[in-house]
Amino acid sequence: MVVNTLGDKNSLFNQFIAEIRDINIQKDPLRFRRNLERVGEIFAYEISKELDFSESSIQTPLGESLTNLPSCEIVVASILRAGLPLHTGLLNYFDRSENAFISAYRKYSDDGEFKINFEYISSPSVDGKVVILADPMLATGSSMELAYNAMLTKGTPKHVHIVAVIGSEEGVEYIKNKLPNENITIWMGAVDKDLNSKSYIVPGCGDAGDLAYGAKLG
Numbered sequence: 487m488v489v490n491t492l493g494d495k496n497s498l499f500n501q502f503i504a505e506i507r508d509i510n511i512q513k514d515p516l517r518f519r520r521n522l523e524r525v526g527e528i529f530a531y532e533i534s535k536e537l538d539f540s541e542s543s544i545q546t547p548l549g550e551s552l553t554n555l556p557s558c559e560i561v562v563a564s565i566l567r568a569g570l571p572l573h574t575g576l577l578n579y580f581d582r583s584e585n586a587f588i589s590a591y592r593k594y595s596d597d598g599e600f601k602i603n604f605e606y607i608s609s610p611s612v613d614g615k616v617v618i619l620a621d622p623m624l625a626t627g628s629s630m631e632l633a634y635n636a637m638l639t640k641g642t643p644k645h646v647h648i649v650a651v652i653g654s655e656e657g658v659e660y661i662k663n664k665l666p667n668e669n670i671t672i673w674m675g676a677v678d679k680d681l682n683s684k685s686y687i688v689p690g691c692g693d694a695g696d697l698a699y700g701a702k703l704g
């Protein structure tokens with residue numbers, strides 16, 4: 487399974503990741519969401535280079551232009567809630583794609599342990615399509631695994647691009663071990679070394695859902 491980490495190469499992308507991590511800049515939730523969106527736009531552009539293209543004829547006012555355009559059907563799928571701004575960014579570029587939403591979140595018990603609660607998936611058929619499955623955080627990798635398996639109930643995709651803005655080494659390894667090697671590409675913004683005792687990524691950025699949308703009960 488190929489893992490592409492965009493932050494490994496110097497570009498403006500790193501400025502957006504740095505702002506997503508920065509405890510002071512995080513005080514502005516509008517900017518936090520917009521930075522996730524901007525990162526989603528860059529992921530979309532990079533993923534587009536891997537798609538199948540075919541030649542199309544475009545009629546201009548003065549003649550005909552032959553242009554290679556993406557020829558596959560795309561479904562942008564994301565995990566609620568932190569996935570929403572990233573979803574918007576991907577959709578800004580893949581603007582004609584279909585969309586899927588998966589509800590999966592950490593449900594904590596009193597002893598501090600959590601399990602991933604899955605409630606629903608809202609999705610078109612993914613049969614033969616390219617699925618871009620996005621979540622800003624890949625910590626243990628359990629939410630992504632669950633989302634991937636939920637998506638398979640909607641058909642057999644041609645290829646799945648898994649997108650995460652910040653991940654842990656453990657989470658990336660987990661996905662590589664649990665999901666099939668074929669027809670999956672992982673796209674990371676940055677991969678951090680550690681998870682803390684609550685399975686938060688360190689240094690990470692904190693709780694992406696709360697930073698984007700505020701604290702939630704439970």
Ligand SMILES: O=P(O)(O)OC[C@H]1O[C@H](OP(=O)(O)OP(=O)(O)O)[C@H](O)[C@@H]1O
Binds near residue numbers: 622
């Ligand atoms: O890799 P994992 O260990 O599964 O953790 C990552 C998940 O945790 C966060 O969601 P969270 O449960 O906080 O829900 P939220 O988006 O509603 O805040 C994040 O957006 C991922 O979905």
Ligand SMILES: O=c1cc[nH]c(=O)[nH]1
Binds near residue numbers: 625690693
């Ligand atoms: O570091 C983490 C882990 C899970 N969810 C987050 O939002 N951040």
Ligand SMILES: [Mg+2]
Binds near residue numbers: 568693694695696
């Ligand atoms: Mg959260």
